[in-house]
Amino acid sequence: MEAFHERKGVCRDYAHLAIAFCRCMNIPARYCTGYLGDIGMPPPYGPMDFAAWFEVFLEGRWHIFDARNNVPRIGRVLIGRGRDATDVPLSTTFGPNILQSFKVWTDEVLP
Numbered sequence: 001m002e003a004f005h006e007r008k009g010v011c012r013d014y015a016h017l018a019i020a021f022c023r024c025m026n027i028p029a030r031y032c033t034g035y036l037g038d039i040g041m042p043p044p045y046g047p048m049d050f051a052a053w054f055e056v057f058l059e060g061r062w063h064i065f066d067a068r069n070n071v072p073r074i075g076r077v078l079i080g081r082g083r084d085a086t087d088v089p090l091s092t093t094f095g096p097n098i099l100q101s102f103k104v105w106t107d108e109v110l111p
Contacts, residue, residue: 012052012085014067019054019084028057032064032081033088037106039075050090055081075106 003009003017015031022029036051053066053076066073080088 010052011066011068015052015054016084018065018067022054022056030055030062030081031084031088032078033085033090034079035077035104035106036066036069036073037075037077037104039106039108040073051076052085075108077104077106 003013009017012033019029019031032053032055034051035049036053038045051068053064053068055062055064057063064076079090082088
């Protein structure tokens with residue numbers, strides 16, 4: 001509700017909001033998490049990061065939608081699908097820990 005009322009949020013918030021709207025209309029929807037690279041985007045490129053998007057089941061197949069970017073993107077690297085972010089968290093840790101470094105690259109493969 002905060003993302004809806006404040007018009008502010010991150011990809012996870014917008015994906016959850018869109019999934020809720022779809023489910024209210026009896027459209028099957030699922031949460032997706034992974035990486036979203038910069039393939040096909042104009043420079044300057046920002047650092048690649050975790051991303052969330054959603055899929056809806058229409059006309060017999062699943063379709064990808066991105067409520068945050070709202071434009072078609074290529075180079076998604078899917079980690080997991082579930083009902084929501086609880087089913088497929090970006091990370092799960094126990095006890096003290098510090099992430100020292102993390103990088104993901106995606107490169108376009110030309111035909």
